[in-house]
Amino acid sequence: MGAKTSEDDIPGGNGRQSPSPAICSTGGQPRGTHLSRDGDGCLGDKGGDDDDDDDDEVGPGPLTGEGGKKKRKRKPRSKKKKAVAQSSPPRVPLSDLFKSGEYPPGEFQEYSEDFNLNRTTAAEVRYNGRKHLEDPTFLNDYRKAAEVHRQVRHWVQEHAKPGSSVSELATGIEDGVRALLGNQGIEPGDNIKAGMGFPTGICINHQVAHYTPNPGQKDVVLQHHDTVKFDYGVQINGWIVDSAFTIAFDPMHDTLLTAVKDATNSGIKASGIDVRICDVSAAIHETMESYEVEYGGKTFPVKPVRNISAHNIQHYRIHGGKSIPFVRNSDQTKMEEGEVFAIETFGTTGRGWLRDDVGIYGYGLQHDAPSQVSLPLVSATRLHKLIKEQFGTIVFCRRYLERLGVERYLAGLNCLVSHGVLEAYAPLADIQGSYSAQFEHTFLMRESCKEILSRGSDY
Ligand SMILES: [Co+2]
Numbered sequence: 001m002g003a004k005t006s007e008d009d010i011p012g013g014n015g016r017q018s019p020s021p022a023i024c025s026t027g028g029q030p031r032g033t034h035l036s037r038d039g040d041g042c043l044g045d046k047g048g049d050d051d052d053d054d055d056d057e058v059g060p061g062p063l064t065g066e067g068g069k070k071k072r073k074r075k076p077r078s079k080k081k082k083a084v085a086q087s088s089p090p091r092v093p094l095s096d097l098f099k100s101g102e103y104p105p106g107e108f109q110e111y112s113e114d115f116n117l118n119r120t121t122a123a124e125v126r127y128n129g130r131k132h133l134e135d136p137t138f139l140n141d142y143r144k145a146a147e148v149h150r151q152v153r154h155w156v157q158e159h160a161k162p163g164s165s166v167s168e169l170a171t172g173i174e175d176g177v178r179a180l181l182g183n184q185g186i187e188p189g190d191n192i193k194a195g196m197g198f199p200t201g202i203c204i205n206h207q208v209a210h211y212t213p214n215p216g217q218k219d220v221v222l223q224h225h226d227t228v229k230f231d232y233g234v235q236i237n238g239w240i241v242d243s244a245f246t247i248a249f250d251p252m253h254d255t256l257l258t259a260v261k262d263a264t265n266s267g268i269k270a271s272g273i274d275v276r277i278c279d280v281s282a283a284i285h286e287t288m289e290s291y292e293v294e295y296g297g298k299t300f301p302v303k304p305v306r307n308i309s310a311h312n313i314q315h316y317r318i319h320g321g322k323s324i325p326f327v328r329n330s331d332q333t334k335m336e337e338g339e340v341f342a343i344e345t346f347g348t349t350g351r352g353w354l355r356d357d358v359g360i361y362g363y364g365l366q367h368d369a370p371s372q373v374s375l376p377l378v379s380a381t382r383l384h385k386l387i388k389e390q391f392g393t394i395v396f397c398r399r400y401l402e403r404l405g406v407e408r409y410l411a412g413l414n415c416l417v418s419h420g421v422l423e424a425y426a427p428l429a430d431i432q433g434s435y436s437a438q439f440e441h442t443f444l445m446r447e448s449c450k451e452i453l454s455r456g457s458d459y
Helices: 067-073 123-129 138-159 166-181 251-270 277-289 378-390 398-402 410-418
Strands: 107-110 194-196 201-204 207-209 227-236 239-248 292-295 298-301 308-313 340-348 362-365 422-425 436-445 449-452
Touching: 138 166, 138 227, 138 239, 138 436, 166 194, 166 201, 166 227, 166 398, 201 207, 207 227, 207 340, 207 436, 227 251, 227 436, 239 251, 239 308, 239 340, 251 277, 251 292, 251 340, 251 436, 277 340, 362 378, 362 410, 378 410, 410 422
Parallel strands: none
Antiparallel strands: 107 449, 194 227, 201 227, 227 239, 239 436, 292 298, 308 340, 340 436, 362 422, 436 449
């Protein structure tokens, strides 16, 4: 999820016409199990069931021949069938796949310079902001959230096709995340323990960020020529993995996707302890503008989007207050040890400037809003209580309210927005006819290295 960096007052909607009513049979029944690819970690040395008697069942094939003798000596199989691989759609809780309770680390990336020599922030200030690092469960939980993200997106990447319904993909992602976390998020407090980090974003072509299907809307169906950006978050105990990728069915988009993926990786590479934001932005900008794309015999520069940014992540706060634009700037703010960053970039063939599209993406409690407010509507007061119990400051969408059985919430939501309790987020779009792409990773600035938690073999 991107941080919008500046206001835009160009009026008017920009709604995408959905080509036809959703007639789509995708998203159906489980197709049986599949083995995860490299990086997904299902069967890695830390994965699988390494805690008990039948480790040797997790092998390349059934035991035959001389293995038979050994087989007889084994304890009887447990009656409950063991899951050793993720299902499709993904429904096997990660706790069943990683019996040791230890989750695979992300990619370790060294800092390019030893910035430890010239720290500028007082040690005590840094320490106070990084107490989470002392929590022994912090890193493992964060890795688990990243593994959930990887396994769910594996399903998306195999499953999303021309003809797929956007709302089925969104609920497919959310059902997958909740199943893998082993938490359906229904009882008060459950969503706060673990769940979606923010509304699932599925943005097509000129829609750049913050579109999610809303109840009652006409469904959108993916087309062959689309670029589709999937941006979703997985959180455990308030630490959110924010990661996004773009898929396209038509190879004409290959260069656009490569450019943006490269720009994101340049931003991650440039990041480090005491590195200035302007230097990360410059690296992103330089990479992005080194590409051009060709559509229909015409050449376009890949423009970085100017009014949305990468960002740091704080506890239960998707946008932690630091913003990293994709264009050159003079921001001297430094990245610091212990911080979590979501480095994302967006490239577009349009103007590189987003305006609010029609509709609403989601809502989030203002993190500094008072917990008691006097509101003119009883329904708003009730809704406020429910939001605090169910989501806290996690950004949510209307679908997340409806699955909790909340009804007739619109007046209450509007009241909470107008009283400054809730912030509403609009979908963001470039000009009609343009194409855009996004890639995003979450990483932790550890003392000795960056750990790119959400890295996978896919991106
Ligand atoms: Co983000």
